[in-house]
Amino acid sequence: MMTNPGNKITQGQFSFLPELTDDQITLQIKYALKNNWAVNIEYTDDPHPRSTYWEMYGMPMFDLKDPAGILMEVNECRKTFPNYYIRVTAFDSTRGWETPRMSYIVNRPKEEPGFRLIREEREGRSMGYSIVSYASDKPEGERYG
């Protein structure tokens, strides 16, 4: 079990808050739409801190401007991948940004075993560090039960 605050992975904007309700998720989607950002849903069972490319649940919703419709997609994704990490991101295409402007987790596996720190003792007192998910020893798709 993870021993950090909340006993969970704390990536994303709102991991220190109680899990967001559908209404709260909708308000955040509205904020993205108000800024003309494209909302995207991603899921993974490889939540390493440097695992950049979570699987895309469809394409970024460039043309969908209806928050309820986007929430429906979020819920579809949760239904399909109940035991995966799912995050909602929002892409800003304006010059000078062209990058995600929001990213928050909306679904987690029931149990989050966290990460092992592997130390490689090097010359002198130097140390090389690797972080490995306890769950990723298992093949993709079989990691969180």
Next chain:
Amino acid sequence: MSGKSETTGKERYKSGVIPYKKMGYWDEDYVPKDTDVIALFRITPQAGVPADEAAAAVAGESSTATWTVVWTDRLTACDMYRAKAFRVDPVPNTGEGTKIEAQYFAYIAYDSDLFEPGSIANLTASIIGNVFGMKAVKALRLEDMRMPVSYLKTFQGPATGVVVERERLDKFGRPLLGATTKPKLGLSGRNYGRVVYEALKGGLDFVKDDENINSQAFMHWRDRFLYVMEAVNRASAATGEVKGHYLNVTAGTMDEMIERAEFAKSLGSVIIMIDLVIGYTAIQSMAKWCRNNDMILHLHRAGNSTYSRQKNHGMNFRVICKWMRMAGVDHIHAGTVVGKLEGDPLMIKGFYDTLLETHTPVSLEHGFFFEQDWASLNKVMPVASGGIHAGQMHQLIHHLGEDVVLQFGGGTIGHPEGIQQGAIANRVALEVMIQARNEGRDYLAEGPEILQKAAKWCSPLKSALDTWKDITFNYESTDTPDFIPTATTSN
């Protein structure tokens, strides 16, 4: 009638001393070229020196002039090399009828051939080289500069920039959270790393060396780096987040700084740190090293207040911000508004915009005398550090926005229940306020209530709010705007 007051021909080059105005450093009809560097100085002339002559003297001494006529000027295209003072405006609320002696804003244009490409040292050797000690002016302050796009393109700019920093750290849509390890001096490497581990595991993104932590008897640099990186990696594994600690590589020589940076890299640090006091050339060297080594570069502005704080002499911090964006740092301390250090809200907004915007229009209340196109140079992340705490979160987000590192040093380490609890309080306060802002709530007005509500389910936040509830630093700022925005009507 020409606005140029230059004496010409044989008369101009007669040996002896003539006023700067007559030497060709004043031309009120001059229209700056798109490629000119333009500087705005605040001049307090000596008694009896007219403002335009003082401006011409500043133009002269910051470009080609010396105190007397030299015939060797005639071997050059000297008119081009002469900086031109072309406008002088009285500073509002100075001079007759006020308590402050007369000051003037002088606009001076420099041909970009005066400067070596890509060298802050060369630029500043002209612009602030000799001129601040000149007797013709009682005091002098560099307020703003317009950098032409063509000149900006000769600079690397921030090694990483806000966009790539966020992508590397996987942190979007909220300010980053940091803390400076305290006490500043005296902790051993082992004890020091303890503070880092607790703060990062509790929820901060970064911990930071202080500006004067280098390699002293109580903790030599390699010990610090080794223990800190153990703490960073442990915390990263414990939370699943990318974490960092600004390892200060400031040292007595360039070679030692590179050696320390290389060691930080070998241990997997995402970020290193330098102090402003190492000098412009060393900063540019470190920025190039960081670009080549995938490293974020944090700059502590140690020393700046010796020349940026007083309003009549020195230079405005916004000019330092411009130079540092050109020089290539990724982070710079730029004020908190509500904390313990100097900072008028309008001035600070000007600093932040200088660091973050791709283009800034003229805005006198923010101290922008010129339109500035940043020519696709990366954005610099401002850092707010000094006397801030979780109870001010709504004000901090209101004044500083989301692209900022909020550094709660005392506000984390001084928490009554411990460092992790201090970090939790800050992170919860931050997330709950960003959530409220995005939801469209009037979070500035409702801030205290939003925090109190979160404190009901987050006891570390409750303790933080109780501990620091009344702490503010209400002193008058010394560096304030000269122009106050006024409401305008359409008729």
